[in-house]
Amino acid sequence: MNDDIRDQLGEAERTFEGSPGTIEEGLDVDDAELVQLRRACRLLEVGSNHLDQGYYTVVIESAFVAIERTIQFRLIHDGAMSAAEVISSHRRLYQRGAEIGLYDDAFGEELAELWNRNRTKTYYRLGIATKEQAEAMYRLANDIHRHLIDMTRVSHECICRD
Template identity: 90%
Template structure:
């Protein structure tokens, strides 16, 4: 890499190491569960606005991540996960949701299989994302989000409600 790009890498690293600058509106919350909730809301917002522009891969990707952030929100909210805990396995995250009763084991397994079979294909371009896939994934993510958020005591914090 040339020196300009190396300098940009160093600059980028510094932005993550320094004190916070301008924080994204809506994500300036201190509670770990609300951070996950608001992240999911933002991802759904992006997913709602990009299909008409033809960004199907981004919609699919944001839908999968929104589902995971929503599940993580509920795990923290329900005391089944500490805010500091990191679950790096997608399958394990979906299993944890089933373990605490957010949905049944079969649904958790189906989510994991959907991620394994399809997210990887579109992300690594082993398959090309379509409008129909993007719309279906967005609807799924939005419905899961609303269902899991609506049955909490903090549903009013959901940015999607506004």
């Protein structure tokens, strides 16, 4: 790698190690559950904006992550997960949602299989994302998000634009 790129790598690393700079509007909250909720909101907004532009892979990616951030929000909100806990397995995250009754086991398993079979395929270009897939994933993510936040005492904290 040339020296300019190495310097850029070092600069990027320093931005993550230093004190916070300009924080994204809407995510400037101290509560870990609200950070996850609002991250999901932002991901849904990105998905909506990019769907019309034809960036189907980005929409599918953001939909999967929005679903996971929404589930993580509920796990923290419901006391089933600490803010510091990290669940690196997608399947395990979906299982945890089922364990606390966000949805039944079969739905959690279907989410995990959807991720396993299809997200990997479009992400690694083993399959090419389509408009229909992107639209379906966006609708699924948006509906899961709405359903899981509407049942909480903090639904007013959602910053999604309807």
